[in-house]
Amino acid sequence: MERDGMTEEERPKVVEVDSTDGYEGDKGSRRIKKFDSFDIETSRFKSDHGYSSKENLAWVMILKLAIQSIGVVYGDLGTSPLYVMSGIFPDGIKHEDDILGAVSLIFYSIILIGLIKYVFIVLSANDNGDGGTFALYSLMCRYAKASLTPNQQAEDKEVLNYRLEVPSRRFRRASAMKSFLENSEAAKYLLLFVTILGTAMVIGDGILTPCISVLSAVGGIQGAASSLGENQIMWISVVILILLFQVQRFGTHKVGYSFAPILSIWFLGIGLIGIYNIAKHDSGVIKAVNPLCIVHYFMRNKKEAWISLGGVILCLTGSEALFADLGHFNILSIQLSSCLVVLPSIILAYFGQAAYLRKHSENVASTFYSSLPKSVYWPMFVIAVLAATIASQAMISATFAIVKQSVALGCFPNVKVVHTSRKHEGQIYIPEVNTLLMLTCVGVTLGFKTTLKLGNAYVLYKFLDGGYVPLFFAAVMMTIMLLWNYGYRKKYEFQLENKVSREALVTIMSNTIHRSPGVALFYTELVHGISPIFAQYVADVPALHSVLVFVSIKSLPISNVPLEERFFFRRVEPQVSGMYRCVVRYGYRDAKIEPQFFEKVLIDQLKDFIHNNAPYADERGEASDHGIAMINEEGVQREIGLVDEAIKIGGIMYLMGQSEVKASRGSGFAKRFVINCLYNWLKRCVRQPEDVFNVPHKRLLKVGITYEI
Template sequence: MEEDGITEGDRPKVVEVDSADGYEGDKGLRKINKFDSFDIETARLKSDHGYSSNQNLAWMMTLKLAIQSIGVVYGDIGTSPLYVMSGVFPDGIKHEEDVLGALSLIFYSIVLIGLIKYVFVVLSANDNGDGGTFALYSLMCRYAKTSLIPSQQAEDKEVSSYRLEVPSRRLQLASAMKSFLENSKAAKYLLLFVTMLGTAMVIGDGILTPCISVLSAVGGIRKAAHSLGDDQIMWISVVILILLFQVQRFGTRKVGYSFAPILSVWFFSIALIGIYNFVKHDSGVIKAINPLYIVRHFMRNKMEAWISLGGIFLCLTGSEALFADVGHFNILSIRLSSCLLVFPSIILAYFGQAAYLRKHTGDAATAFYSSIPKPVYWPMFVLAVMAAIIASQAMISATFTIVKQSVALGCFPRVKVVHTSKDHEGQIYIPEINTLLMLACVGVTLGFKTTLQLGNAYGIAVVFVFNITSIFLVIVMVMIWKTNILLVILYSLTIGLTEFLFLSSVLYKFIDGGYVPLVFAVVMVTIMLVWNYGYRKKYEYELENKVSREALVTIMSDTNIHRVPAVTLFYTDLVHGISPVFTQYVANVPALNSVLVFVSIKSLTISRVPLEERFVFRQVESGIYRCVVRYGYRDAKMEQQSFEKVLIDRLKDFIRGGALPIADQQGEASDHGIAMVHEERVQREIGLVDEAIKIGGIMYLMGQSEVIASSGSGCSKRFVINYLYNWLKRNVRQQEEVFGIPHKRLLKVGITYEI
């Protein structure tokens, strides 16, 4: 059967590896496609087992992850009872029925957005177990050709974890949306911009969450120590924040296990106190389950009720962390801990506070601490401070995840990613981002001092992310899930409209601190756009000026070029063809190693690529090969020593599998002589590789490219490329640091690109 111009007879066999941790030798034979075109470099590798989803983990592991998740994911939403009521009633409670209206709004917001949207719908839109804004974007890029970087290859979609299994009904609307996104350049740019905006807002959330949580908790000490002012509370909070960011280096697993018992006690405690207040003060607040109290609340308060939505929304802070942090755990563990402990506890806490406020309407500003029974005040204060510290962990972990995703997809400058768990690849730590968040948190805390204006800023950051997630989710529903259009409309008119109302309310407080996350988002989006623009232009230049096959043959046949026994791994971003850096090297150093492998590290728009599908080869000439190494944005880069061994072993497997040009396959069985010649060529090529390794070892070659705007470029392009992009490029981690290439075996070739 012929597929894309390739016949079954053109598909040689290749030996595979079968280990997620390293190379373990031959595990069987699989087939790859052999292409005639020099520009089509990768091949199809089918896996018998493919990528095992996190949901297939054993129940014991799932329960362990559920326990860990309590200490990492829920601190933010779990500590929202500390400050929600003061945000809803900043000027006090004017009517007793307002308490029921506010409680009804809180209850239905948690049910609609926290539970239905995030726990049951959004978590299902994960990208092979990974979540966050970029996970949704990569999912859409994989299904529709919306990526702006021209590195896509038809064979990528056949990686086992790349495939999309979707229903076959309601194709017309899905096809129309897919066609629109693929054919509209404006839609592609808008999609990327909105993704970057959502990412920037999540990072902003990661800055504001620690500030408001810690300030709210520490502020409770005033109930016992009235002499403490805002400045003292502020400095205590700053010290706590600095200590919090110092423990991030120990990893999500250790932090999760350390914090989980504390937060578990916290959730049980606020639930019990809520039940106590509910029984003691006013069990009639159960009436708030009736949504008519929401209607009465708006009819009675009108404009003030709409403004109060900004405070109501704070009960949902941290919901986005459920999705963004799913890569650190798994979907089932998040759903278990959400439904069995977290949401029941916070709902009981709000009902208890409402019951207390019905009898003590003057205590709205300190509702949480005022409603605590006196005998347990100090234990709860200590627990609240500890829970607030932990609350910051949710968005810090989410920020690490989303930054790693954006780096892998070429939308963020290179940073160091430390994998802190051998068992779970999603648990990471990024030193540069951790330092940035710490400095920003300290600055914001010193600037705001109190939680009132900070709450305004916090609300805008969170609600923007909620709306972006809903927009992307609707696209996923229509284009990928092919959901019934009536259900899509129902989602948009309920959850989507509710979030839009929240957005309109928090924007009302733009001047009162709400501008902070937007200013931060502008800075972050600018950095991301500049980096992505420079990266794309550089890639497009290399693609347009790649070395042709004829030019390569001419270079290799030049008798003035000396061949030295050794293996050179030539690193290049270019996936299609050979980088122009190669000709620059040959022009200045007329010597080549006997085995030359052009290595392209490529990030696919998927979370993981199974190891047995990671390396794909193509022979260019005798001793010259192209290798595309495909990673998902969640994959950990291999240690360099292991990488070298796996690459060389896979290269030999590729040669043995029939990679070398031979006579027509149909006559091979009947022509013993041709088969013998082919076997000799295979042995000669493998012998060449073995000799090169034995005598010269492995060397690395990499381009040190300078990028400048071409003559005739406009002022804006010259400013972006010559100054902004090059400044970012000089001040981030270099490629050899990211890939862990040993400096003693590295040669860099300088080249200037005019783009």
């Protein structure tokens, strides 16, 4: 059985040890070696736990996840045949063989980037089954002390998923990189900056893709109802987008099962239509598999060929969702659905469109709908609209996963995270982010109105015509994330520098402070030492509960922390009774425990800690004449009895700091503006800590404190 993050074999035991093992004194006075990582760092821990990714899932579950993934992951990627050809040839097709060059570019882009890079390489670079930019960042922070927040603890390495062994053949290279990251502040900042940049770019792309997908699909109605103008198409698209974001609250599980049949029909349909077009119009289009078609295409078109790459890249929109959405599913399920259903259907669709355009190049602006057989036009129109509506699901789910990881690692403001599945902890919904995405997508659709204009947002060559939009969104996201991370780190560093020393704590407790029955959970961000908020509390209220637990909620750079290893206890000071420190460790995918269950587990773990870390009969902790220090059972029962009596009489109260942050005296204008204005404004706009941790308001007491950073 494991307690406090250590197995019975790993827990320090009272044993007779020879002085040559690093203990001082003769045999009669050997001391038990003690450490306390709340105040010091040590690397003398072993990590014997086996490293495991996700649990091995049964094939039935893998197939279910593969089916769900079709409805969630591939929406953007799967609906790209609606608009790619018009994006590549916005001014029409000048040479018949340019079609072969374009489809060859599409084919090799999908194979090299979509299949080889993402499906078989990038998916393998996961963190315990979780994907995304921040998952990679957390993985690097676990292998090297690359985090800018000084809250690492040696005991964290004992957690089940926190294995740090490096394969021997890569050890030298990995060690060099680890040393570089740990010793270079510039490298740490650069790593964080690149991580935030990548995250912001993914979210920026996630805003554009739903708009262009829905506009393209709805635009197909003009082929049969030419009376509808751009404004009507635009407003229909807006209504569809709003409805899509409203169903997100039902969760990935229900959304995936609801959307999967529709997208499965879509992929089957475009694949069969692609085969039909190849057979009817030009089977010679298969020559585009030859990469020389790309060479000839660039030789003929030169500069225009390079510009057309902005349209080619549209065939890969949503590919990053394969990795970012990994936490909602698993690797094998995504690989199966990609290789057996999605990518073959998309490739057949593009080759079929190319075959059609070889005979009807004048219809390139409406390639998808023009290439449909008349008998299936309306059924495919309905399915296309539904598929395009679903298209944004991949990036919406990916955005939820990315934001949750960012929050856990101190790079995004506090938001409400709703876990929508009991079986798969990675399936989440974030109301605030969902609303912001909806408003932004609606605004982009109203601003651009047509697919052709919105396509300019993917071509940096047309920066002024729309290429600035994704960069603008990415800049806004980066600003928010960098601001929050800066304030978060500065607050933590202030607490670390002004923490209450052990000597000061003993002095405070030795004064005549009244101890009333009850258990107080004193929340603090500080992991090492006692937060200065405690000194402020004692100065304002010279009374303490009989049992006081300093609780630090800490996010580890891993995806999950097993429940039995989540609570890590230490005594604050042996001379002060009834005072403990507890670090509650979460992975960035773990759901916060409900208050009632949290209280029960914390108290049970506290009693377990008291029982297994009992004081010795000899208070000095020295061995007896027989070389063994006897555990003071009477003291154990008295200490546990104190906890039981405190809960019975006074119950459990929560103490939290109400912090005000301002720039220190002498700070420059830039720092004062960032901290006093921007950071504080952002802090007021987001959820407060008591809401994030689901603290009962009736049992909450706040202590005001000002941080001058």
